[in-house]
Amino acid sequence: MNSVTIRASDLARDISEQNAFPTICSALGGKKFKDLAGYTALQTTTPNPSSTTTFTFTLDAEDQEGKAMAESDAPMQGQAAQVIAATNNLILYGPPGTGKTYQTAWEAVRLCLGEVAAAGISGEKSRDRLMAEYRRLMSEGRIEFVTFHQSMSYEEFVEGLRPSVDEVDVPDQGAGFRLEPVAGIFERIARRAERGVPVTPSGNVISLDGRQVFKMSIARANVASEDYLFDEAISEGHTLLGWEDIDFTDDKFSDINEILKACREQGRREGEVTLQSGQVSQVDVFRNQLEIGDIIVVTKGNSLFRAIGEITGTYEYHQRANRTYCHRRSVRWLWVDRTGVPAGEIYDGNFTMRSIYALNRARLDTVALEGYMNSGGEAVSREVEPHVMIIDEINRANISKVFGELITLLEPDKRLGRRDEIQLTLPYSKKRFGVPPNLHIVGTMNTADRSIALLDTALRRRFTFKELMPNPAILSPNVGGC
Numbered sequence: 001m002n003s004v005t006i007r008a009s010d011l012a013r014d015i016s017e018q019n020a021f022p023t024i025c026s027a028l029g030g031k032k033f034k035d036l037a038g039y040t041a042l043q044t045t046t047p048n049p050s051s052t053t054t055f056t057f058t059l060d061a062e063d064q065e066g067k068a069m070a071e072s073d074a075p076m077q078g079q080a081a082q083v084i085a086a087t088n089n090l091i092l093y094g095p096p097g098t099g100k101t102y103q104t105a106w107e108a109v110r111l112c113l114g115e116v117a118a119a120g121i122s123g124e125k126s127r128d129r130l131m132a133e134y135r136r137l138m139s140e141g142r143i144e145f146v147t148f149h150q151s152m153s154y155e156e157f158v159e160g161l162r163p164s165v166d167e168v169d170v171p172d173q174g175a176g177f178r179l180e181p182v183a184g185i186f187e188r189i190a191r192r193a194e195r196g197v198p199v200t201p202s203g204n205v206i207s208l209d210g211r212q213v214f215k216m217s218i219a220r221a222n223v224a225s226e227d228y229l230f231d232e233a234i235s236e237g238h239t240l241l242g243w244e245d246i247d248f249t250d251d252k253f254s255d256i257n258e259i260l261k262a263c264r265e266q267g268r269r270e271g272e273v274t275l276q277s278g279q280v281s282q283v284d285v286f287r288n289q290l291e292i293g294d295i296i297v298v299t300k301g302n303s304l305f306r307a308i309g310e311i312t313g314t315y316e317y318h319q320r321a322n323r324t325y326c327h328r329r330s331v332r333w334l335w336v337d338r339t340g341v342p343a344g345e346i347y348d349g350n351f352t353m354r355s356i357y358a359l360n361r362a363r364l365d366t367v368a369l370e371g372y373m374n375s376g377g378e379a380v381s382r383e384v385e386p387h388v389m390i391i392d393e394i395n396r397a398n399i400s401k402v403f404g405e406l407i408t409l410l411e412p413d414k415r416l417g418r419r420d421e422i423q424l425t426l427p428y429s430k431k432r433f434g435v436p437p438n439l440h441i442v443g444t445m446n447t448a449d450r451s452i453a454l455l456d457t458a459l460r461r462r463f464t465f466k467e468l469m470p471n472p473a474i475l476s477p478n479v480g481g482c
Helices: 008-014 021-028 031-037 064-072 078-085 100-113 115-119 124-139 185-195 224-236 256-266 278-289 366-373 399-403
Strands: 002-007 041-044 054-059 089-094 143-147 159-165 177-183 213-216 238-241 295-300 304-311 327-342 356-358 387-392 439-446 464-467
Touching (some): 100 124, 100 387, 224 304, 256 278
Parallel strands (some): 089 464
Antiparallel strands (some): 238 327, 304 327
């Protein structure tokens, strides 16, 4: 038999609740804690409750926790079951300047790579290697960092409404304004963790090396009467542009100034026409800058993408009866999902309303994009990997307001795939949402500044606390003139 002893005053100190002995003693001796810990016997000292009360828990040698996990998660296999068992909500706490934020990089890398892999890059001498791994994991979307502040809101952290303007490529139709639900930083990483990391087949069937990547719109995604344009493009193997009903096939239009001249003479749009006008600049990109072999990401509004294709032909003009969307290029479609996937899957931020433009390579997640490109048009193969959300200065925000329903969803046994799984409906998008078990949360908490809020008790009990106190031993002997 193995046993573990916990003293009420030690636990109270660790969670910065020095006067909560009755609550601590009640919790340690309660049925819920027994169900969670799976111990076989309990001995307590008197008086109870008191700061001096100790609780000695006798554990079965067969590891009751592991047995309970195996029973409750029997349907789950492989890595997914492993990361579920290891779900970690951790807060590093202590006075200012003790290295809490500094330590989060190590904790995040450890949670993502595992103890063995991270052990080789521990210590100050290996800091450069550690930070290189940290930045790599951030670039893959497996680590997110946010600093809480007094103005932090639920709308920023989980989900909110943002203004959006409709894309307009048709003459005489104005842009519409509306509010769209937009995922916050926590929902984005939770969705990524749930879906897993896209896996690119060995051999890199299609690589982004030497290719440009363009965002492109095919019709207006929110106008049902134009759905046929997207369906036609996919079924017939081409992409469409809708600026002006002018034939630009003549070689002279490789010069943007000739495009400008034609738009001024034949164009139907009102107002002054310049090199920056959409009918000039967008046609120039589509006709002259987009090259055979380049990749286009077809969007659905500004926050989703629904197709990825490789350009296989030069500019063509095909007049339609309605004299719109007459410009086309042949495309080999690599991946299509008509419902759309969040832009954050492959790009740092939403797309803009321009019909076509080159995406910033520095903001592009090339690993994820290549995963989609090489999926063969089927659902993208994904590997479940640990993800980490770092929340610096977690107690500087109104916790209850920022977290909302997450206070319940953060509990390990309420995570997706667990026996007591809970999913809620988000207030703006009306989508179902739960927290995946492979998303770890690491926070930092300043205990010295009494002008900021203490953690909500309901949230506090869902985290493990690790104290970081000053360590004078690392300072030079001459610091402070000593």
